[in-house]
Amino acid sequence: MKEFARKQREENRIVGLVPTMGALHAGHLSLIKRARQQCSSVVASIFVNPTQFSPSEDFSKYPRNLPADTEKLESAGVHCLFLPEAKEIYPQGYSTYITVEGLSERLEGRLRPGHFRGVSTVVMKLLQIVQPQFAYFGRKDAQQATIISRMAKDLNLDSEIVVCAIQREPDGLAMSSRNVYLNVTDRQAATVLHRALQAAQLLLQNGIRDASSLQAAMHRVLKEESRAKVDYAEIVDAQTFEPLTHINRTAYVLIAAKFGETRLLDNMLVDFSDTGQLTAEL
Numbered sequence: 001m002k003e004f005a006r007k008q009r010e011e012n013r014i015v016g017l018v019p020t021m022g023a024l025h026a027g028h029l030s031l032i033k034r035a036r037q038q039c040s041s042v043v044a045s046i047f048v049n050p051t052q053f054s055p056s057e058d059f060s061k062y063p064r065n066l067p068a069d070t071e072k073l074e075s076a077g078v079h080c081l082f083l084p085e086a087k088e089i090y091p092q093g094y095s096t097y098i099t100v101e102g103l104s105e106r107l108e109g110r111l112r113p114g115h116f117r118g119v120s121t122v123v124m125k126l127l128q129i130v131q132p133q134f135a136y137f138g139r140k141d142a143q144q145a146t147i148i149s150r151m152a153k154d155l156n157l158d159s160e161i162v163v164c165a166i167q168r169e170p171d172g173l174a175m176s177s178r179n180v181y182l183n184v185t186d187r188q189a190a191t192v193l194h195r196a197l198q199a200a201q202l203l204l205q206n207g208i209r210d211a212s213s214l215q216a217a218m219h220r221v222l223k224e225e226s227r228a229k230v231d232y233a234e235i236v237d238a239q240t241f242e243p244l245t246h247i248n249r250t251a252y253v254l255i256a257a258k259f260g261e262t263r264l265l266d267n268m269l270v271d272f273s274d275t276g277q278l279t280a281e282l
């Protein structure tokens with residue numbers, strides 16, 4: 001991989017990186033499409049990163065299907081597939097980790113201690129190995145994308161982090177590799193996440209800016225689905241992930257819930273134009 005990266009620099013090619021853990025779906029392919037629009041050389045990586053899983057999480061069960069993933073990437077026009085082994089990323093005696101303080105301890109970080117340390121570290125390693133000008137991440141994992149963007153800014157990395165829109169199934173469920181874990185009943189129940197966000201979106205479009213009112217609307221919808229075990233339904237500042245009481249700047253409306261043994265995330269981005277007009281993007 002380092003030789004590939006060196007050759008790309010010598011040829012002054014614009015390199016885009018799409019880091020993945022495999023089990024690819026249309027959401028990943030949308031990142032590759034975006035990368036191909038901006039870059040002359042697109043690298044996709046597949047690495048199920050052990051350091052972002054706690055002992056109680058699903059590292060060994062995480063879906064893996066390299067032949068299908070390879071076929072999808074070839075069809076999508078990826079120029080290079082990077083398949084590092086764990087010993088290449090974390091050689092014996094490895095002891096250096098990246099932590100974005102503050103952001104990494106909130107919400108997902110609070111519920112999954114050490115998770116974002118593992119994410120930040122592996123992304124830094126991939127950026128250093130591939131040396132891309134651009135790296136692409138999905139907005140579904142909003143806190144992760146924000147942490148990676150902050151890391152790149154704080155450490156003066158040459159790679160620009162590009163955060164792309166959520167891709168959804170026809171019924172609104174956000175695309176995720178973990179969706180394959182859902183049985184038929186839980187798969188249907190999981191659409192409640194999208195409906196709860198839509199309830200908040202409608203209030204925002206009607207001029208409601210009070211966070212507690214939006215949260216109450218989301219919880220009313222979530223309570224209609226008994227299979228949803230909600231971890232949180234929060235409204236936060238999009239940069240700090242601190243809770244907001246009133247939406248007067250860019251914010252995320254975030255939901256996390258379990259359906260059976262499968263934990264899913266979803267969110268809505270609330271942004272303001274230069275004229276103060278609000279948009280709420282699912």
